Each structure stands twice: as structure tokens, then as C-alpha cells.
Amino acid sequence: MIQSILGIGASLAAPSIMKRLKDQKVQVLHAMPGRVRLQCNHWKNHTIAEELEEQFSYFPIVQSVRASGITGSLLLEFTTPYLTSEQFDEIVQAAVNISTDAYRYTEAAMKASMRNGLSSVDHLVKKQTGGKADIDSLLTLFLLMKGTTGFAANPAFASSLLFWAYTLMTKESGER
Template identity: 65%
Template sequence: MMQSLIGLGASLIAPTLMKKLKDQKVQVVHAMPGRVRLQSDHWKNEQIARALESEFSTIPLVKNVSASGITGSLLLEFTSDHLTPEQFDEIVQLAVTTSTECYRYIDSKMKKSMKKSVHSVDTMIKKQTGGNADIESLLVLGLVFKGATGFTTNPAFAGSLLYWAYTLLTREDGRS
């Protein structure tokens, strides 16, 4: 009876594990007794690489660990020459879980691209105006104009635009 329940549990968990592995596209790049190199394009981030190294360095079965945020690879050397299929599954699952948990702490590629674009536009505006304007000052100017001209049609919205402009001008984060 107990083996049937364990088998049922494994059959329910296995598709979830396989879906995560498929989503992460984890590949075994190299394997030999006591050593395996896993790779995933989703691991091409230094924060994820550090998290993988940190997580695997606490496991008694792992003798040495090295992760690369450039190649997205994880090299594991074990204290034993052979792993059971269950141990290997746990290792891969831990790598997938660790990397997935890191996503909430890293900037998305889209956000990085948007920041880079805003910085480029800001630099261009500063160069073109001899440092007299930047993207933030133009934004404030636009907010003040829209707020001042919009009072007759929508005073509440116009007031919020003026307040937003005011907060941008008076904040003290070293950017004023």
C-alpha cells in the first residue's frame, strides 16, 4: 500500500519536475564518475551563478561547485563516484529551483534595455543643450504645462500632474 502511494506521488510530481526542466532547458553537457556539468541559458547571469554556487556548497554530497554566469554552466564534483537516479534528479531539481527563485531579485532584460535607452536619451539631451536640460527636467516641464493647461477640463488630473512635477523637483535623492 505504501509503495503504491509513493509511486502515485512520484507520478504526480514527475510531470511537474519535467515541465520545469523543459522550461529551464537544462542539459547535461558532460558527465563522468563523480562529476557532472549542467548547462542552461537561463543561468547566464552572475547573480544566478553565485546563488547556485552558494546553494550547492552546503550539500554534503557536493565536494566542489563552480558556476559561470557567462556560459550558464554548473560544474559539480561529488564525494561519490556514482549517484543514484534519485540523487541526480534532486541535484537537477535543486538547480532549477535555485535559479527560478533568483528571478525575482534580478532586473529583467527589458528593464535593463529601457534604463539604457533612457540613459542614452538623457545623455543626448544634455549634450545638445550644453547641460542646461536633461530628460527629467523636460518631463517636469511637460507635467507643469499639461497640469497648468488642463485645469479647466479636469482639475483633479491637472492637480496630480502638478503635484508629480513638484515632487520630482523637490526630492532629495542626489539627482536634483
């Protein structure tokens, strides 16, 4: 009965799952009795690798699991030497679903790149000014100047600039 319900659910979800599989481009690197190694470039992230390991450790059919955030591979050893095609499909589908769900725990690459770029510029400003200025102090100075000089023309906007300057000056140091 449960297998029938799972089969019906899988057939209804198959188009969505196949699209995710195609998007993820999961490859079977090798398969032999009792084990399989899958690889996906989207799994080249330590957070996703940890999530794959954690979630697959709860599968009764999985004896051991190792995931690498460096290579994007997932090695699964099973309690049985052979899997049915349905079991194998469920394993691959689960890997895709787990990794897709794990994206919410990862930092966006664009944000990390922007943070690194800002940190580099901040370091350069500090270096060029002998430690007398940084990005925050320059931005604060800009906001103060624009806020005070623009007060007569647009008091509401100037007030918001002054508030942003105040916020930058009073924030706790040590964020970077």
C-alpha cells in the same frame, strides 16, 4: 522511510519538475565519475550563478561547486564517484528549482533595457542642450505647462500633473 516519502513526493511532483526541466532546457555537457557539468541558457546571469553556488554548497553529496553566469554552466564535484539515477535526477531538479527561485532576485532584462535607453536619451538631451536640460527637467516642464493650462477644464487631473511635476523637482538628485 524518509526515502519512501521522498520517492512518493518526487512521483507527485514529477510532471511539474519535468515541465520546468523542459522549459529550462538543461543540458549535461559532460559527466564523469565524481563530477558533472550542466549548462542552461537561463543560468547566464551572475545572480543565478551565485545562488546556484550558495545552495549547492549545502548539499552533503556535493564536494565543490562552481557556476558561471557568463557561460550558464554549473560544475559539481561529488563526495562519491558514482551517483544513482535518483540522486542525479534530484541534482538536476534542484538546479532547476534553485534557478527558478532565484529569478526573484534578478533585474528583469526589459527593465534594464528600458533604463539603458532612458539613460541614453537623457545623455543625448544633456549633450544637445549643453547640460542645460535633461529628461527630468523636460518632463517637469511639460507637466507644469499641462497642469497650469488644463486647470480650468479639469482641476483634479491638472492638480495631479502639478503634483507629479513637484515630485520630480523635489526628488533627490543622483539616481542615475
